[in-house]
Amino acid sequence: MLLRLFRGSSRLRVPHERCKSSKVGQTRYARSVKKEGDKQKAEEKLCRAYATAEEYSWKQLRELLESHGGYTLNQLPEDATNVLHAKTENGELFFFSFGAMVSWNLSKPQLVEARKIIAAAQLHPYANSLVERENEEFSYSYERANSQLANGQIVLKEDTDQKNQRLERLAFSNAMALSVKLAMWECALDEFIESINWVPQSLKEGQLRKLSRKNVLQKTGTLVALSHEINLRSDLLENPDFYWDRPQLEELYSQTCKHLDVHFRTRVINKKLDHCSDLVELLRTQLNERHSHRLEWLIICLIGTEIVLDLVGYLN
Template sequence: MSAIPTASTLESLTARAILLGRYLDPRRLAPFEPLATNPLVVAVPGGGRAVLLRSGAVVLFGVEQLEEATFIEQLRPLVKEPLVQTEYENLVLTVDPGRSEGVERNRVVLTDTETARLQVVADILGKSVLLAEQESRVARAFDRIEPLADRLQRHGRGGSNARTLIRHIGEALAIQQDMVGRGEIGDKPEVIWERHDLERLFLNLEAEYEIRERQIALERKLTLINDTAGTLLDLLQSKRSLRVEWYIVILIVVEIVLTVYELFFHGIPTH
C-alpha cells in the first residue's frame, strides 16, 4: 500500500479536487482498499491518497500526474452523469508540526497528513468545485430566463411554452438537490463530530473558500429563477383558462343565435 510521506520527510504537497459528474457511488468502489470512511479515503496506486465524495468529486493528495490520469480513468465507469467539462481546483499544503494550522498566503498549513485532516481539507475542496459548477449552471439558467422576464416587462407577456418554464423550475430544483442532498453544502463533515480539534481547521477553510456565502448567493438566484418561471407559468395558465372561458361564451352565444334564428324564420312550433 502506498502512503504519503510523513511530515519529517515532506515539506509540502498538492491537493487537487476534480468534479467528475453528478454522483459517485462509493458502494461500487470494491476494488479500492478503504483507509477511512465518511468520506471514503483510498490509497492511489503509485503513491498518494484520494478522498471520494458522493457529490461526484474526487480529491487527490500527493498524486503525480500520470497516476492521477490512470486513477481517474478507473473511476469514470462509477460516475453518473459525467460532466463534459470537469471542474478542478488546486491547493498547496505545507506540513509543519511546529506551526499552527490555518490558511497562509494561498496555502494551508497542517501539522501532519493524518487521514482525518485530509478528510477535512477534501470536504471543503469538494464543496468548492461543486459550487463552481453550480454557479456556472445558474448563470446559464439566468441567461435563458432573462429574456422571458424582459418580454414580460416590455410587452406584458412572458413565455408561451409551458414545457420550457417547467424545465426551468426543474433545473433549479435539481441544482438545489445537488447542493443540499449530495454535496451537503452547509453541513460539517462527519469526522468533525469525532475530532473536535479539527473544527478550527474546518472553519478556517470554510471561510477562506466562502462556502456559506456562495451557497446563500446561489440560493437567492435559484429562488429568483423559480419565482420568475412560476409567475410566467401562472400567467400562461391564466391566459389559457381565460381563452377556454371565451370559447365557452362564444359557444353559448352561437347556440343562442341559432335558436333565435330558428324561431324567427320558422316560427314557434305549434302543437
C-alpha cells in the same frame, strides 16, 4: 440518528462548455493557491480537487479501485459512509459519492490515469474542459506546528500518527470537494440564467414571449432540482454531522470552507435562485392567464352557439 456525512449527489446537467466567470467565481479563483512557475510547482506537494461527475456508482468505484494493483483502500470511521480513501505508492486519493475526488501528492499524469480508471463508475460525467476549469489546488507541507490552513497553504503536523493525519487530510479534502461541487452548481445556474435573460426586457417592452406549458414546466423543474441539491442534499448550509464530536477536524474543515468562500457563495447562489424563481413564476402566471382567456372565449362561444340554436328553434 441518520448521519449525513458528505451527503448529496447532483442529478442536474451542468453546461458542457466553460461556464462564464461570475464575480463570486473570480473571488474564489483569486483566493485559490496558484503557484507560478513549472519548476516551483514540481517541487511542491500539491493537493488538488476535481468534480468529475454528477455522482459515482459507489459499488462500481470500489470494485474498480480494488481490482487495480496501484491502489489500496484504507478503512475510515464507520460514520464516514460516503467517502473512499485510496492509497498509492507515493500519494493518496479521497473519493466522495457526490462526484468529487481529491488527490494528495499526485502528479497531473497520475491524476489523468486515476480518472481513466474510475471512468466507468461515473454517472453523468462532466466535460473534461469544465472539470479542468473548476478545480481547487493547495500546496501543503509537514511542520511541527498544529495542522491548519495558514496563508493559503495546508500545514500538517509531522509527528501525528497516520490515522489522525489521514482524518485531518479528510477534513481538508471534504471542504475542497464541496467547493468544486458548488462550482458545478454555479455553472448550472449560470446556464439557466442565460436561458431566461430575455424575460425582464420583454416585460419592459410589454411583449412577453409565449412559451409552451412543457417549456415552463421544464424550467420550473430545473430550478427546483437545483435548489433541492444545494439546500437539502448537500452540506452547504451546515457542517456535516461527522464533525460534531471531532472539534479539531471541524476547525480544519471550517477554515478551508471560509478560505474558499463556500458559505458566502452559497448565500449568493440562493439569492440568485430566489430571483430566478420570481421570473419563472411570471412565466407561469402568463401561461395560466393565457389558459384562462382561452377558457373564457370557449365559454362565450358555447353560450353564443346555444343562443343561436334556441333562436333558430323559436323561429321554426
